[in-house]
Amino acid sequence: MILSKRLQAIANQVPSCKTMADIGTDHGILPIYLCLNHRINQAYACDIAPKSLNKAIEKIKKYHLEKQITPLLGDGMKMLPQSVESIVIAGMGGHLMTKILNESPHFHPHLILQANTHMEMVRMWLMENQYVIVDESIVFEKKQYYEIIHAKKTNESIFYDDFALKYGPILMQKKDPIWLQKYHQLLITYTNIDRQLQQSQKKDVKLLQKIEEIKKIVQD
Ligand SMILES: C[S@@+](CC[C@H](N)C(=O)[O-])C[C@H]1O[C@@H](n2cnc3c(N)ncnc32)[C@H](O)[C@@H]1O
Known part of the structure; x- marks a missing residue:
């Protein structure tokens, strides 16, 4: 399975773990790829739209991954068990992403986030909710730049200045081409x-x- 540059960059940020959930999965490609490549054991493919979830269900069947990937129809992370280690939210705006994060009943250990807009707002949410940004990457595809964040839950307080919030603390350090x-x-x-x-x-x-x-x- 060949992923788009953006989805590949998101997949690269997901740590090897037992369970992950893809919120707003749509086509379901990400959890399928991660299972096929033995990066995760179990996944939840979640979407609020029945039409999108049906696309994912069809693909899960095609790759015979029904035992590993559970489709969930619903809003955001509300129906996820606390035990899910890694959450991916990708391909939506920063406002919707932070709304979904705010409404989650649990804090999960790893968040992999790719917002199409308002990445500054997403970094602010991470800072205010004690998530430390451990890696960031950026890709250029279809005339668009996409930034991807991997953040880890911590008990320590986190501070990012205005520059870091806007331009990305790790991207600024890396000086990625x-x-x-x-x-x-x-x-x-x-x-x-x-x-x-x-x-x-x-x-x-x-x-x-x-x-x-x-x-x-x-x-x-
Ligand atoms: C543009 S697609 C992104 C698909 C995929 N994550 C990607 O990056 O390629 C956005 C998906 O998010 C779903 N979505 C929007 N709001 C949602 C919510 N509150 N909870 C779960 N899914 C949602 C939409 O139905 C749609 O399938």
Whole structure:
């Protein structure tokens, strides 16, 4: 089974464990891949939409994984047992992701999160709920950048400053080439906008602040 770049990057962040759950599984590809590659023993493929879950059920049958993967129809993580070690939530916006996390009855040891928007909000949720970010990765696919976080539950208090929340504490350290490419491109876009504004004798202070901020993170 060949995964898309984004799904492969998400799969790579899932630690080998007994049980995982994929929240908003849709096609069910992720738990299927993890079972086929013996990375997990048991999985829950969860979705709120019957149509999506049916796609997953069909695929689970196709790969004869009915004994290992349990499909669950419902909202977020509400019906999951506490014993599930790793949770994946991917391919949705940061608002919905943090809502699902807030409504979970349990804290699970590992969270692997890929939000299409508002990653800053997701990192803030992790910080406020004592999860430490242990790894981050980034991929570029279909003209989009996708960031993936692996966070672990801790009892210690966690602090990320505004830069870390926005740009990713580990991605900033790693200076991943894809991450650098993302911000170099953004820098070019913002600089061009600023140039156009200057030509019409205008100035956008917020834009100039963003340019300085990005220069700082890519050059540090
Ligand atoms: C765009 S798909 C992402 C599929 C897959 N996770 C991926 O990354 O490729 C989002 C899925 O989340 C499901 N979803 C949305 N809200 C949900 C919720 N509150 N609980 C569970 N699933 C939800 C949708 O039905 C849909 O199947």
